[in-house]
Amino acid sequence: MGAHHIRSIAALTVVRLAGLLPAGPAVAQSATDSDPVDAFLVQYTVVMAVILALYVIPSIVAFARKHPNRWLILVINIVFGGTGIGWLGSLVWAMNAVHKSRTGSDGGESGLNIFANDPVTVRVEGASFTTATDADIADRLLRLKSLREEDVINDDEYARLRKPLLDRLV
Numbered sequence: 001m002g003a004h005h006i007r008s009i010a011a012l013t014v015v016r017l018a019g020l021l022p023a024g025p026a027v028a029q030s031a032t033d034s035d036p037v038d039a040f041l042v043q044y045t046v047v048m049a050v051i052l053a054l055y056v057i058p059s060i061v062a063f064a065r066k067h068p069n070r071w072l073i074l075v076i077n078i079v080f081g082g083t084g085i086g087w088l089g090s091l092v093w094a095m096n097a098v099h100k101s102r103t104g105s106d107g108g109e110s111g112l113n114i115f116a117n118d119p120v121t122v123r124v125e126g127a128s129f130t131t132a133t134d135a136d137i138a139d140r141l142l143r144l145k146s147l148r149e150e151d152v153i154n155d156d157e158y159a160r161l162r163k164p165l166l167d168r169l170v
Contacts, residue, residue: 055081062094069093137165 058077062070073090080086132140141162148158 055087058087058090058094061091065094067094132168134169137168140165 056077058081059070059074061067062073067073073094076086076093077090081090144153144158144161144165147153148155153161
């Protein structure tokens with residue numbers, strides 16, 4: 001129905017409610033009159049609503065799944081969705097499973113979380129303090145001696161490097 005028909009129906013309804021006109025077939029007939037332009041506008045509106053709903057499916061999926069990047073997906077969907085590649089890319093991104101930690105940030109330091117928080121197991125090890133065996137210390141002392149004999153290090157360097165090794169033995 002066009003805006004003209006809606007206004008005329010509204011005006012007739014107000015007049016009828018006020019008691020000025022009896023409700024009759026003329027009112028009913030004006031409500032069912034169909035203009036080809038009005039039919040086209042109705043069809044056009046329905047088709048455009050369906051196209052718009054299809055266009056924003058990636059954004060709807062992202063918001064329904066509470067994707068950490070739902071706002072960025074919405075922007076990409078709206079700006080680049082008409083290319084087809086932007087629409088498909090935002091749909092794939094919205095459908096990808098994203099690890100959402102219960103205690104940590106899901107956006108990384110920048111907050112964009114472009115590639116999602118993939119869970120990675122990291123093992124943290126403290127510094128290992130292994131005690132050198134007597135054989136290891138003897139090998140190091142022999143190496144220092146050979147370096148001194150080949151004049152790679154001088155006597156002062158030899159004494160300075162040898163002292164911690166000898167202290168470990170005692």
